Amino acid sequence: xxxxxxxxxxxxxxxxxxxxxxxxxxxxxxxxxxxxxxxxxxxxxxxxxxxxxxxxxxxxxxxxxxxxxxxxxxxxxxxxxxxxxxxxxxxxxxxxxxxxxxxxxxxxxxxxxxxxxxxxxxxxxxxxxxxxxxxxxxxxxxxxxxxxxxxxxxxxxxxxxxxxxx
Amino acid sequence: xxxxxxxxxxxxxxxxxxxxxxxxxxxxxxxxxxxxxxxxxxxxxxxxxxxxxxxxxxxxxxxxxxxxxxxxxxxxxxxxxxxxxxxxxxxxxxxxxxxxxxxxxxxxxxxxxxxxxxxxxxxxxxxxxxxxxxxxxxxxxxxxxxxxxxxxxxxxxxxxxxxxxxxxxxxxxxxxxxxxxxxxxxxxxxxxxxxxxxxxxxxxxxxxxxxxxxxxxxxxxxxxxxxxxxxxxxxxxxxxxxxxxxxxxxxxxxxxxxxxxxxx
Numbered sequence: 078x079x080x081x082x083x084x085x086x087x088x089x090x091x092x093x094x095x096x097x098x099x100x101x102x103x104x105x106x107x108x109x110x111x112x113x114x115x116x117x118x119x120x121x122x123x124x125x126x127x128x129x130x131x132x133x134x135x136x137x138x139x140x141x142x143x144x145x146x147x148x149x150x151x152x153x154x155x156x157x158x159x160x161x162x163x164x165x166x167x168x169x170x171x172x173x174x175x176x177x178x179x180x181x182x183x184x185x186x187x188x189x190x191x192x193x194x195x196x197x198x199x200x201x202x203x204x205x206x207x208x209x210x211x212x213x214x215x216x217x218x219x220x221x222x223x224x225x226x227x228x229x230x231x232x233x234x235x236x237x238x239x240x241x242x243x
Numbered sequence: 244x245x246x247x248x249x250x251x252x253x254x255x256x257x258x259x260x261x262x263x264x265x266x267x268x269x270x271x272x273x274x275x276x277x278x279x280x281x282x283x284x285x286x287x288x289x290x291x292x293x294x295x296x297x298x299x300x301x302x303x304x305x306x307x308x309x310x311x312x313x314x315x316x317x318x319x320x321x322x323x324x325x326x327x328x329x330x331x332x333x334x335x336x337x338x339x340x341x342x343x344x345x346x347x348x349x350x351x352x353x354x355x356x357x358x359x360x361x362x363x364x365x366x367x368x369x370x371x372x373x374x375x376x377x378x379x380x381x382x383x384x385x386x387x388x389x390x391x392x393x394x395x396x397x398x399x400x401x402x403x404x405x406x407x408x409x410x411x412x413x414x415x416x417x418x419x420x421x422x423x424x425x426x427x428x429x430x431x432x433x434x435x436x437x438x439x440x441x442x443x444x445x446x447x448x449x450x451x452x453x454x455x456x457x458x459x460x461x462x463x464x465x466x467x468x469x470x471x472x473x474x475x476x477x478x479x480x481x482x483x484x485x486x487x488x489x490x491x492x493x494x495x496x497x498x499x500x501x502x503x504x505x506x507x
């Protein structure tokens with residue numbers, strides 16, 4: 078396994094982790110855990126196979142472990158935040174802050190599928206392999222996720238505006 | 244089912260450029276014939292593009308040195324120590340943040356990046372509202388409990404869904420009234436109760452879907468104020484008071500049971 082090849086995947090791993098987890102520090106922690114596990118299991122990697130898919134698979138499994146782990150501190154703030162990455166302009170039809178909030182409100186399993194399809198532009202079969210689920214499940218999660226995101230964004234845009242008090 | 248009629252999966256595959264050529268004409272025919280489906284497909288496509296644009300800047304961020312180091316095998320092992328100290332640092336920062344006063348939280352809301360990045364979590368909102376209104380001697384509520392019917396009608400109308408304060412008389416707390424407050428994206432309601440000793444507690448009811456999933460009871464502490472909160476369908480509830488956690492838990496359970504019973 079080649080350190081330089083892994084280095085080249087880092088920006089993509091970070092992007093996906095950020096979108097999945099939301100918070101920057103937590104996302105980078107997940108990437109770091111992924112790298113450490115990848116090296117500790119480098120014997121399992123078949124040379125010539127898709128390194129990126131292998132790394133995403135490791136990240137997915139780590140994330141599942143994370144979510145299963147019971148939370149130790151109930152006074153911790155468990156609400157999930159998404160930090161939209163900084164950017165210069167905001168001229169899109171969908172406001173990023175709203176999108177970030179709606180994305181965070183999706184069930185993680187739907188969010189993961191949507192992000193692999195949107196950000197990584199993975200084929201459905203590859204998404205299925207990365208997440209260890211059948212293609213049919215990929216399709217239903219994608220469909221539910223997109224529908225839910227659409228409804229969430231619609232609702233946010235239809236909030237009654239404050240009326241001016243006369 | 245008509246084998247020629249495109250399925251939902253076909254529509255998504257069309258959006259993602261993964262539709263077999265043989266199905267494309269059928270999807271395009273459907274899109275031409277059905278404006279509602281065409282609109283849905285456009286929305287999915289917009290979503291996808293927006294996600295790509297929103298997270299594209301991450302690709303251009305400089306990769307943190309710890310991650311660069313972990314990408315190479317020797318350093319991956321060495322980094323465990325620095326990772327550990329980073330976690331300790333993060334933990335101490337988190338503790339500092341938890342110990343912060345409510346004023347700090349209020350202040351945070353006005354920092355633009357924070358406002359963009361996050362909606363204020365339910366327990367914070369509730370604790371702030373509690374801290375602001377319970378000390379008010381002259382006008383702690385907008386509508387008093389002797390006009391409970393009006394209060395219920397008004398708040399239900401403004402929240403767009405029936406809300407009714409639970410009765411906590413058996414636990415020694417009498418309703419003194421309620422008020423309407425701004426939430427993250429719309430109105431929320433606050434009911435206030437008072438015990439014979441003057442101790443006040445507030446029930447904060449939000450209809451803004453917070454996480455969009457139900458939660459069990461959760462506990463948060465904001466300064467002197469303890470908060471139990473839970474999400475039930477579209478409703479978020481938070482019960483706040485400056486009383487012991489166990490006592491508050493008992494009341495929260497009573498509130499929860501009453502709200503649960505009332506459901507059709």
